[in-house]
Amino acid sequence: MPKKVSVIIPCFNESEGLLLFYKDLKSHLPEKYHYEVIFVNDGSADNTLEVIKELRQNDSSVHFISFSRNFGHQNALKAGFDMASGNCAICLDADLQHPPKLIPQLMEKWEEGFESVVTKRIDHDSISGFKKLTSRMFYQLTNRLSDVKLENGVADFRLLDRKVLDALKSFSENQIFLRAVIQWLGFKQCIISYKAGERVAGDSKYTLKKMLSFALSGITAFSIKPLRFSIYLGLLFAALSFLYGVYALAVFLFTNNALPGWTSILMSVLFIGGLNLLMLGIIGEYLGKLFIENKKRPNYIIAETDLGTLN
């Protein structure tokens, strides 16, 4: 009985390049395994789902999970992992930026006994300077602020053994940040480097806004350091304003040049006010997270799927 491998592909408005992707993927899957190719349609507005269903007519290994709306890349991956039935699962993007030709290498590592094989992107010239810069900033910031260390450029292109998939199922947290969660889980890990290619069709679905919210949730999901930071900063400024108060009092008591001081008062009020807002914002971010987690809502809603067992 050959081992079964699940391939998971999150798709959001990818109809243009999907056929090309599918052909490339198929040509790189080693023959000795049995496959289940799961496309997760993350509430696409174009005809991505129709394209997937067409593929399915000629290829019984193709399956789909279709969400009721857009739940985001991370949740699409989570759905795929939850429903995969293989001995291992491989996830990759539908735009060929995660080269399918790397799959045999991932599987070799798996056969060697690694349970979590991650890939690391080496930046390609075609990737915009802006994307490179923001992605580097993202890794530096998350590493400095959170308690899990992420390797620079680690992508959501990886292979997970059944053991890791089962462990992952017990995670029900919303706004799940898979890269860090998988690292946190442990198991035998190894890294493969690759050169990122260009998107074959369509545009990146990660807008600046999505990237920012991704970074924020990545940091706050794994660390309370920003909260602690707000305490230090608050203490520092309380001490500074105390010193300033002593100085003002001394000027008032011992000299004759105690001016109305409108400027300095206004400036300190504004500054402390701004700082207050910043710190409230940090606390609010965590509070909001608690609020959302507390509702224990599902990470995604499946509108349609051909995978029988929901587990």
Ligand code: UDP
């Ligand atoms: N994606 C998704 N839901 C989203 C955004 C993206 O399922 O809300 C999918 C998308 O179809 C692609 C993968 O996630 O297969 C990565 O997205 P994209 O290529 O836009 O991100 P980038 O490579 O620019 O980081």
Ligand code: MG
């Ligand atoms: Mg991409």
